[in-house]
Amino acid sequence: MKKILFILLFIPCTLIFSQSADDIVRKVDENSTYKSYRAEGKVVVEGSYGKRTSEFIAYAKGVDNSLIEFISGEEEGQKIFKTSDDLYIKYPYAEDIQRLSRKKTLGAVSYDEMSGERDTLKNYKTKLLGRETIDGRDVYKIELIAKTSKVAHYKQELFVDSENFVVLKVLYYSKSGKLTKEMVTKEVKKIGDKFIGTRSLITDKLKANNSTESILFSIELDIPLDDKIFSLDELAW
Amino acid sequence: MVRKITLIFLIASIGIPLFSDVNISASLSGLVTANRVGDSDITASSLAKGYLSLNSSGLNDVKSQLTLDFTSMKNLGILSISKAWIKFRFPLFRVTLGKNRITWGEGAAFNAGDVIFDDYSAPGAGEEGVDLTAEELRSMNRTLAQLIVPFGRFTYGELIFLPYDFPLYIEAPVPYYELDSSKPLGYSLTTIPDYKTALDLTQQSYGGRFVTKAGGIKLESGYIYNGYTKMHKPYISFDGTLGVDYHLSTSASIENEKYEFENWKESLKISAGVFYLFNLEEDRSLTLRVEALVKPFTESEKSRIFLYPEISLVPNDEIALFLRGIINPLDLDINSTLGMNWKTYQGFSIGTFFNLKYKESEELDLSLTVAVTHKF
Incomplete structure (x- = not known):
């Protein structure tokens, strides 16, 4: 959950004014990587015909292992296991595991985003555009341009809190320069000595009444998680 | 006495939820189909179908x-x-007993690796066991006993026992009687x-797999x-990515006891496929899938190769x-479906499927089906 779970992490630190865009993005990535975590939450997709809600439980360990299980909604029973190479999906009706090497989307949030894409500098070129103020917070405005076609968005503008490196807003652009989506962090909570974005809203800028809201009910960081959780056997269970 | 019964009932009521955590899900579909074969009149039919599923919850290992x-x-x-199974697991292995879907x-x-179901045909499935209107193209369940032993994150061994569950019948002599008589008049086949x-x-x-x-x-x-x-059925499968998923x-x-190649070459099957997903701008996606089934030595020359092309466009998260x-391709038989699935409210969808079947020796078969589904 690049935008939902991970990038929205806050680590108190002293601001270094001379940081480059790469340094800031690296800081965002570092701050959003934990030894492990377990979270429960829900995704509310709003479209022309009302809202569709799916609740989930997510686990992650290190940078490359994550597992999401949907526990309600149309995706109930569906599990997504992501490794550094592949994305595995288990559909409950089929008792079958499918491997995907590309993305599949749930509303405005792609599975890759939900399961953590934390090597931003590998996939994007960065540029510091300046500093602004959002809701009284001083933020860095950073432009990300995709180096590869494998990422979901060609261009992004990140608004990173200059004190805690929480991403407060993201603007997503198409290759033609059209603004397609906006993500806003609506709630940040302190968990232990870290700050986590626990509520965010992604709005589709091309369609009316179309948004995806992500809410975390609970999150535990740096807890012991068995490696077996991140296996095909657990996915099939 | 009444107090005792009330007390027992209350205690039981408190205790029941501890052992009976159940998730219930259900789906109802209404289908209307108009069909025309050759030059005949259009016929119409409708049916309702669905499922009710009870899933246990509350225990991590059962x-x-x-x-x-x-x-x-x-x-x-x-x-x-369609499904009635119990799964349980211990630290070194897990077991499934009952009727369940299984995919090899x-x-x-x-x-071609589906050696369990190659003797079966899915309900509603056409040639090669494929239902072109279904979410899951091949879907069949069997009564089984399954033991899985994980050896690593991506490695496991599996042993399986499949009791005979074909609808097996025999011709048998059954007596018939005259009214008010216990002595059979005779026997009819x-x-x-065939329970025996x-x-x-x-x-x-x-069998088993690794x-x-x-x-x-x-x-x-x-x-x-x-x-x-009395058939031995070995198989091997590969799944990877080389530019595209294959x-x-x-x-x-x-x-x-008929192990010479000449005796079994006709049964040899090879299947292959490629899949690619294009992420288009503005959350649209286009997927291409092409699969082929080859039976190089099958007796019927015109049944040696089948192709399955599929193109799918998802313009937004409501429509597919x-x-x-x-x-x-050898006799130009075609069974094709053009479909649209429209998800509107939570759990509610409307599907429209236009099916065309063409066989050289048969008349053109056209049908249009509208299916409304509500999952809740």
């Missing part, structure tokens, strides 16, 4: 599910149990279930012995469009 399927058409109703091998439409054969240990099937990952490729190899047909499977059915079909 799961169970009971799923009842029903189909209702005119005054005919069919109720069946790789492939959405064609899967009637079709009855079905329960015979030598008629059962069993799944692992090496060099980014999922490797799967296994074997089933079908006790009823899979390749092959299997054969070898009759007991697809065109898919089974094509026999």
